[in-house]
Amino acid sequence: MRSIWVFATLVVLANAGILKDSPKVRYDNYSVYQLSIKNKVQLSLINKLSEFSEKYNVWREYDEHSKQVDIMVSPADLKHFQLVLKLYGISSQLSIANVQKLIDDEQVSSRDSGTFGWKQYYELAEIYEWLDNIFSTYPDVTEEFSIGKSYEGRDIRGIKISHGSNKPGIFIESNIHAREWITSASATWFINELLTSQKEEVRKLADSYDWYIIPVFNVDGFEYSHRSNRLWRKTRQPHATSTCIGVDGNRNFNSHFMENNGASSNPCSETFAGEVPWSEPETKALSDYLTTIKDKFSVYLSFHSYGQWLLSPYGHTADEFPENYEDLLQIGDAFSSAIKNLAYSTDYVHGSTASVLYVASGSSVDWVFNELDKKVGFTIEFRDKGKFGFVLPPAQILANCEELMAGMVALIEKTNNLGYI
Structure with missing residues (x-):
């Protein structure tokens, strides 16, 4: 009961703008890899990883034209990610080394x-x-x-x-x-x-x-x-059955x-x-x-x-x-x-x-x-x-x-x- 009350309170505060000035999410040393997908087993694995969006965020989904996936990985999960790629034989190429640097560069553009x-x-x-x-x-x-x-x-x-x-x-x-x-x-x-x-x-x-x-x-x-x-x-819009929004x-x-x-x-x-x-x-x-x-x-x-x-x-x-x-x-x-x-x-x-x-x-x-x-x-x-x-x-x-x-x-x-x- 208490968790429902807390969740409802957060929704009200957010809509009222009280939480508006909370710290920005940062992506320091988050990296983006381009994966080459060769079979359905590999694709199924990546699709499962993508459900954990905090750790593995798919930027570009698999397509039949390029047969590639772009996925962002948190630094804390990078070693596990690389191990999984090795176990499943998925080849990868680093395309963005530090996402936060791109974001920072974007913000200092000339006005x-x-x-x-x-x-x-x-x-x-x-x-x-x-x-x-x-x-x-x-x-x-x-x-x-x-x-x-x-x-x-x-x-x-x-x-x-x-x-x-x-x-x-x-x-x-x-x-x-x-x-x-x-x-x-x-x-x-x-x-x-x-x-x-x-x-x-x-x-x-x-x-x-x-x-x-x-x-x-x-x-x-x-x-x-x-x-x-x-x-x-x-x-x-929040969901009644999940903390995800x-x-x-x-x-x-x-x-x-x-x-x-x-x-x-x-x-x-x-x-x-x-x-x-x-x-x-x-x-x-x-x-x-x-x-x-x-x-x-x-x-x-x-x-x-x-x-x-x-x-x-x-x-x-x-x-x-x-x-x-x-x-x-x-x-x-x-x-x-x-x-x-x-x-x-x-x-x-x-x-x-x-x-x-x-x-x-x-x-x-x-x-x-x-x-x-x-x-x-x-x-x-x-x-x-x-x-x-x-x-x-x-x-x-x-x-x-x-x-x-x-x-x-x-x-x-x-x-x-x-x-x-």
Whole structure:
């Protein structure tokens, strides 16, 4: 009885902000290894280790394309980890020696002199303040919308950019996973370009479509990743049956929920789907809002990191493909080719989530595709391939944004040419 009271008290204190200034989680000498997986026994072992997220945190899950896993290991468990790898014959390569050093370097990035820019990462309040300035500066073509409130009571805000009425709509959801800061940075840059760029191809994007963009969807988790734990991924709603907090929002939608081991039932797992679909107020709010405007948009995009992937449905199975899969592949080829042709020569792999990456059920993109019948939906996994992982240096923000714009121009053009818009 006492433990329940203590747990409830902690929840109340956290929601009241009393625990807000608790010390940040540090990752001194935590290391990230890239593992080469050769068989199902090895993969099963890594999946079991990943359930102990405090010790072994999977950054990038196994995929059929690379047959690799990126996993972060605590220094206290490193010797045991290396012994296990040796016993199971798993080859590894150190990719990040000290995660905390990357985090520290990220925090000391140069600030734009008093103005919002894209040389650093910003907290939620700063992003919302920037949005307010956008609304006041461009009142004729922008409109604020809110899909609702998070578990901790924060507004989940979005922006609509429209240069006319009844134009085809494109919806972008960003930062559903809290630690993926490059996503909201890229989303705010993209908003700014739609409003300010004079490049012909960007003006065509801005003027031809209505854009609905949520720069930070997982607002509670995002705030927590800035204030307490840089590598926090999930939402922040507690569970009655576990001390572990939060749900993977991108496994919580009511589309093939929990099918084919595409999510975890363990509340402590990073891919915990929740006990039921839409258990999180954030995902329920988004699904309700999308349903009300389902006739106003044709394309749905979800911004993520990392790995450099463009992923289409299905996520729940690699044995079936959508009827328009060949068209989705054409769109993906246009996207990846446009990015490859830039000076950075960055490689993006495209295909269905389950066939080229891994089975992931209950995602937002799959729900929109399957339940709202929007036949063009993609998850974009931004830079990089593991050198920095989730802690992508601020110096790479603009390069990532340039790649996003090149890819978006090509993606929308091909989608339009194929008759989906």
